[in-house]
Amino acid sequence: MSFKYFDKLSQDFLELLNDKKECNVVIEVDKEENMKSFTSHSVVLRCRSTYFTKELENIVTNESQVKTILKPNISAQIFEIILKYIYGGIVSIENIEIKIIYELMIVANELEFKELSEKLESYLVEFKASWLRTHFSRIYHSIFDSNKCNEFKGLKQFYNDIITKHPNLIFESEDFTSLQEAALITILENDNLQLEEIKIWDYVIKWGIAQNSTLPRNLEEWSEENFKTLKTTLQQCLPLIRYFHISEKDVWEKLKPYRNILGMQLWDDLYQQRLFPNQPVKSLVLPARIISNPELPQRVNELISTIISEEHVAEISTWIDRKSTIYSLTNVPYKLQLILRGSKDGFQPKTFWNMCNGHAGTVVIAKVAGTDEILGGYNPLAWDNSKTQGTYMETNDSFIFSLKNGNIQNSILSRVQDEDRALFYYDPNYQKTCGPCFGNIDFLLESGVSDFTKDKQCSTYDSDYDFNYEKRIRTTNERFSIVDYEVFKIIKK
Structure with missing residues (x-):
């Protein structure tokens, strides 16, 4: 049998946070007139976060044996909540704006507090779905900014479910071309994406061209090197297009101008399919996307507005x-x-x-x-x-x-x-x-x-x-x- 007194332990450590006697770490957050300094104990930071363990190893102490960590990207309000979590294991989100809760989740993830980050993510998806829908574009872009593919799985799934039913929300947004490649690939991999394949092709080409500002605007002026540049940019996206489910008219009008980026084998197979539809081709043939209802009628409780909740x-x-x-x-x-x-x-x-x-x-x-x-x-x-x-x-x-x-x-x-x-x-x-x-x-x-x-x-x-x-x-x-x-x-x- 064991007796557990976590509430008392939490309270004692919160009191330790206010005790400046043995603090040996200063953390400066925010910037300019909003900059604020917090004091802490290295032993507590290292015990609670692998992030701070790595940070403190790379920082030299000053003459007072104090190490200073600079985090200008974190607001004082957010970091004060984080510090209370570090010392007391308590986070209260009552009477806090949803925007602050979202930012807290981002910071918790950055500082490698996985438990807190995942809890806040689940809370937003479960209880604040309408806010997430209202801020669709901004958040969708931000959660793909990280190179770690395993972050924010719940939010990514939440938004990809929306995009599956309403792809125009992302493809026709003003900042579509700034979309991270990883996000675009995730969308293209979806078999249930409710959009004609030729439109998907058009958007992929638009995205690829936007990543290369030096490409001529007039396609007739493109050199072989220009096509190589676009092909390199889209090398992860091109294999995800369902080419053999695009109409003959669209293949001729939309794909043919870019046949240099498709490769000779694929182009020959597309041409062969039109002449001999029952003869096998050498290129990979992906299945057609499952369009449940081409007109995509709006339904109650689904995302309708991109502005209001x-x-x-x-x-x-x-x-x-x-x-x-x-x-x-x-x-x-x-x-x-x-x-x-x-x-x-x-x-x-x-x-x-x-x-x-x-x-x-x-x-x-x-x-x-x-x-x-x-x-x-x-x-x-x-x-x-x-x-x-x-x-x-x-x-x-x-x-x-x-x-x-x-x-x-x-x-x-x-x-x-x-x-x-x-x-x-x-x-x-x-x-x-x-x-x-x-x-x-x-x-x-x-x-x-x-x-x-x-x-x-x-x-x-x-x-x-x-x-x-x-x-x-x-x-x-x-x-x-x-x-x-x-x-x-x-x-x-």
């Missing part, structure tokens, strides 16, 4: 129904049907009017460039691009909003107060520069160069007009551009 959907649904208590995630009465996504369909104002024309009961969601702000508006009426002159639309059910996100602590709801001027529908001439407009520019997406991401012309305020909504949804008067925007039709479940 399921919690945001519950909040917007509550506002639509004018409820005083926010719907629980299991009780949301509406689902979203995507009409338009800027990063997929383009950011021209005219695109909005063309694609949203005739759709009623819609919500516009926009992510502001350079901030954590997510702005939007709900329109119960049908958008109409056929107005011969600018027209105000009447309703008392529309509203605009700012959603809680990142550094934005609380959501803001602003209902229409001048129902005669709830929305403004532009005539065809102004549709070239102006998108959705709520009130007298209480919330407007606008661009003088016909691209909402290029110039700072979007607005939630104009001093020349009166407000038509209850309150402002931003704390600044400055105009802004956006990173992305989406328009959804609100559908009753």
Whole structure:
């Protein structure tokens, strides 16, 4: 029989953390004005982490017999949590932002606290899936930054499951070409990737060319050396393409210009297959991808938005129904049907009017460039691009909003107060520069160069007009551009 007193042991070691008498290690974290120093005991650090064991072996003591470790990439807030874990074995994540929990997981992994890193990873996947979906692109790229293939297996599986069903989320993202090769290979290996093989080929070529900035833009100007460069870049990806499941037309139009990177044997086999389909070929023939449903209909509780989370959907649904208590995630009465996504369909104002024309009961969601702000508006009426002159639309059910996100602590709801001027529908001439407009520019997406991401012309305020909504949804008067925007039709479940 043994008696275990881990709680007391943990408490005693936490008290040791505050005892500076025999500290012989200084750890400086963060940088510039945010830099902070923590003191510690080398024996504790070495006992708890192989990372610190290796670090301390390579650092020379100063005249006071103290070793200094520099970690400018770790914030003071994160490292304070790590130190308490090192000494007391306790990590409390109550009342901590999800972003901080994610960063804590990254740091725990870096410092080789595998137990803590894996626990935080499991917590995020199990309980914070909607946040992970909202921050899809950023996190997916970051978890493949490491050279260690065994890291973050749970998160990688979580995101690869999403990509399998919705591959355009990664292939059509703005930062697709910065994707790590290991991540791209993982995607290409998936037999269930729901995308036509010729489109996969196009994306792979796009990625490969982007890795070599010296390649000529015009393919007709490419030299033999240029093709060798691309072939070397894509040597791990090319064997994963299902060439024999690409149509003859696409082989001729899309593959033939790049036949120099395919190799003579593969090209001959592709040609032979068209002439003698029953005759065996020498090249490896991978099975066709399993496309469960080519149209990939959106389903409830699957990733729909790349900007907002399921919690945001519950909040917007509550506002639509004018409820005083926010719907629980299991009780949301509406689902979203995507009409338009800027990063997929383009950011021209005219695109909005063309694609949203005739759709009623819609919500516009926009992510502001350079901030954590997510702005939007709900329109119960049908958008109409056929107005011969600018027209105000009447309703008392529309509203605009700012959603809680990142550094934005609380959501803001602003209902229409001048129902005669709830929305403004532009005539065809102004549709070239102006998108959705709520009130007298209480919330407007606008661009003088016909691209909402290029110039700072979007607005939630104009001093020349009166407000038509209850309150402002931003704390600044400055105009802004956006990173992305989406328009959804609100559908009753």
